[in-house]
Amino acid sequence: MTDTPSPRSVLVIGGGTSGNSLTVLLRRAGIAVDLVEASPDWKSAAGSGITLQGNALRVLREVGVLDGIEKDGCAVDGVGILACDGTELAAHPDFRTGGDDLPAHIGMQRPRLQQLLIEQVRASGADVRLGTRATAFRQDGEGVDVTFSDGTARRYDLVVGADGLHSATRRMIGITDEPEPTGMAIWRAPAPRPAGVTRTDMVYSGRCFVAGYCPTSEDTVYAYLVEPARDRAELDPDTYADEMRRLSEGYGGAWEEIRASFTDPKVVNYACFDRLLVEGAWHRGRVVLVGDAVHCCPPTLAQGAAMSLEDVLVLAELLTGRGDWDERLFHDYHGRRLPRVRMVVDTSVQIGRWLLDRAPDQERGRDVAALMDRTMTALKEHP
Structure with missing residues (x-):
């Protein structure tokens, strides 16, 4: 009789948009996933609303929440530029970065998006612990021993830090990059x-x-x-x-x-x-980072959530499609994501600088439109 091998195990740190989405994608592939979230209130989500561009919707469709987003959000296919008195100066259709079969963007209440993702995580069968932090890692070439704030410990094949801009995971594995105010x-x-x-x-x-x-x-x-x-x-x-x-x-x-x-x-x-872009590798051994833990920029393109979700999609594709979870896999993940993320970070920061400089309206508008056109056109390509 042959023993059935145990499924690979992953710890996801952070129960926000990227951590929840990754959990669902990995569970769908039969990988055992534990998710820990530092906040005891998993339902809370900072901010009142979120703009989900087409390339974000493309990933959320894979996660299985697009129907709920379309039902509870508001699909928009245009942007208006107004004068202070409300007079329309210009109007243009938005870029369909997710393809012609998806809206240009959907606006929705951020807490509702979080609730839709929580429901998918619960349905996936992942083990979720709230009010819990990872406090120490000890790893070798085969896995990571993790100690938690509640005093428990467990070994995983992989740890993913999806714990945001001020990521404790990033600091714990020795990546020293920190966000800078804009x-x-x-x-x-x-x-x-x-x-x-x-x-x-x-x-x-x-x-x-x-x-x-x-x-x-x-x-x-x-x-x-x-x-x-x-x-x-x-x-x-x-x-x-x-x-x-x-x-x-x-x-x-x-x-x-x-x-x-x-x-x-x-x-x-x-x-x-803030601006953050970790140029070097996004992993150390068997601990890898996604989303705001490695990149963040002003929301001048409304691409923050999309970039984090694309990270998750690419990482899940590599983890579920390859037999070896080795250095090559993590370097390939970084190599696929860095150029695209850098383009978005640089564009978003540049638009912010033009706004800070208070360039004349006509000149500023022309430059912003041209830069956005180049960037959003590039984002139509799959990550």
């Missing part, structure tokens, strides 16, 4: 969707660098205002709603109705823009 920050809040709002609209002038909103359902939008970064220690969270009302003064059109809805400071999110 000098910009964003205020975001949910709001009722004004009648007549059918697309993403943005203003590139006025008090803020950018004032925009994106539909997230039949009756909601998320609104955002981009300005120079401030010292968070000097901000009082109780005044966040007041600050969004103040910053949005002078913007007309739908902003009149949106502004009036900023009353609850608890639903307002303030975040600074």
Whole structure:
């Protein structure tokens, strides 16, 4: 009688968009997956809304949540550029980076996306532990012994760090790159969707660098205002709603109705823009990183989630398609992802610099449009 070999085992650290998606893809291939999330509240998700570009939707279709996203979100196929008073200056169709069979982008409430992914993880049979951190790794050529914050320990064939911009996993394996501030920050809040709002609209002038909103359902939008970064220690969270009302003064059109809805400071999110790109290898031995743990950029292209999801898709493809989980596999993963991610990071940061420089509107708009066209056209190719 021949013993049946045990399935390979993977520990995924981080229960956000990328960690959840990777868990589902690996479980579908019969790999045993444990997922640990530091927060005891797995359902919480920072931010009020998210823009999912076509190339993000392409991955989320593989994860099995596209139907829910289409049902609960709002598909948009155009972007408007407005003057401060709400007058339309330009309108153009958005890039279908996921292919012609997917919307250009879907806006949705971020907590709802998280819930859809949680449901898929639960259905996959993965072992999930909340309020738990990995505190130590000891690895050899065959696997990793992991110690957890609850005092338990287990051995895995592979550990994946999907624990975000301030990744503890990245630091634990000796990668010293850290995020750098870009000098910009964003205020975001949910709001009722004004009648007549059918697309993403943005203003590139006025008090803020950018004032925009994106539909997230039949009756909601998320609104955002981009300005120079401030010292968070000097901000009082109780005044966040007041600050969004103040910053949005002078913007007309739908902003009149949106502004009036900023009353609850608890639903307002303030975040600074950072840049991170780990140029060197994204692994050490049998511990590998994905998503914001190795790259992050300002959301000027709305490609942050898409880049993280593409990481997951490529890594899952390699792990499920090859017999050996060796150095070559991890170098191939890095080699496939780095050029594409670098293009997005550099483009996003450059657009931010033009906004910071307050270049004349006409010149800035022309340069931004040309750079976005080149970048988004390239992203139509599969990762």
